[in-house]
Amino acid sequence: MKKAKGLSLALTLLLLNPTNPVYAAPNDEDELPLYEVFEIYYLLQENHLSKPSEKQLVQGALTGVSAKVKEVKNVTLEVPETDDTLEELSNRLTEWKEAQKLDYKKMGTWAVDGMVKTLNDPFTDYYDNRDIKQFQNAIDDEYVGFGIRFRLYDGNIMVKEIVDKSPASRADIKPGDYLMNADGESMMGKTLEEAYEYLAGTIGTSSTLTMYRPSTKQIKKLTMTRMPLEVREATGARFVGSNIGYIKLDTFGDDAGQQFMEEMNKLEQSKQPIKGLVVDLRDNGGGYLHAAYDIASLFMEDGLLMYTTDRNKVEVETWIHNGRPVNYPVRILVNEGTASASELLSGALLDNGIAKLVGSHTYGKGIAQVTIPAGSGGLKITVNQYFTPKHIVVQKVGLEPEIKAADDVAQVIRALSSLGTKQYTISQAVIDEVTINGVKFPLIEPLFKSDAKGIYIRTATLATLSGKSDEKLTGYTLLTKTNTPANVTVTKVKNTYTLTYKQQ
Structure with a gap:
């Protein structure tokens, strides 16, 4: 199955207890993957924001299996339009399995991929336990990898910076290089989250990356071995010649709130307390909701963080209480790579009159996912849409900065000015x-x-x-x-x- 796409917000979800007899666990272990298909079917049907129908998911599952059988065996399996119930899905897969001597495990993989594709949601996917761990580590900036940070640039995955003492720091990779291909998989049209997921792997494994350097028009293939990397999520500094602080946040992982608070305390409790703060959320693809909540509470004592709506359009307000207010102006640097939890935090501080946004239009990811144990892995599924405190839509729209600047150096200058x-x-x-x-x-x-x-x-x-x-x-x-x-x-x-x- 495909690797997980995108970073998710951690929310709470009650798991299902389906009672449909087709859902019952099989006695034959060989049929366990088919049971997992039914489990994931129910999770999608009863939780996904789009409220997919039974027919939609059944047809998707059958189409997914049919397409893969055509690819690997050059056999055409017709998908009857009348197959629109879970029982008919079970019967059809059993029929195909016996007639084509298919493996239930592979069929399960193809069926789940087919169901997920019908959602037209790049942020919902199923992945195995190894990918779950890599996904969580990527959010927490405690991961195994090559040590490359990327950004989106004209639809390309571009190297933004290299982590010190990493495999990439010892290879011929420079900021500005494009990632064209990873182990035969094209990176064209991929999101930042997808690129990071494709590059994830275990300690000691290697991948071959195809890089393009625009300045010399060179294409190079580089093979690197993954190693454990620990990168701090929040880093701070002070601009010389002024009492303005700077905090850069790379992701909203488990430690983001604590590290952000540590950097704020250093700036606020020094001999010369800051009189202004620049928060850098450029190319921050998001992370956990609780991290955004924790950081927002460092700027406001009481205030509305966001509205969320579920699949039934039920709206819930999320408030911050007993936080701490700031008594200085705040500027948030944003760009087209600022997404998800970054947009949530930016929108909350903007609408509460605490901060102004500086930079370029943000990505536009205003939906939230949960990760649910399912089958032998986990299902990351979109369950909510969120809006800013002033009910501004973020999904597929993004946030427009008040102080506009496209150039990355110009963005810093305009924020400071x-x-x-x-x-x-x-x-x-x-x-x-x-x-x-x-x-x-x-x-x-x-x-x-x-x-x-x-x-x-x-x-x-x-x-x-x-x-x-x-x-x-x-x-x-x-x-x-x-x-x-x-x-x-x-x-x-x-x-x-x-x-x-x-x-x-």
């Missing part, structure tokens, strides 16, 4: 990292370049420094006396570029 920062020192010593007022940020592409003609800067960043919009601006601009703002100075000493800016 909105908090009163008037001076900047921006330096680049290596092509994949920039330092803005003492805080380091990974780069997909260099901020500066140079040749015999002089120094170039990203056109979008220069527009922001000139007080203009950076939207739809790409490429680089050669800095000249005529196009360089009077309050901007750029120098290069050896391989280090330094830009200084002072608002007039």
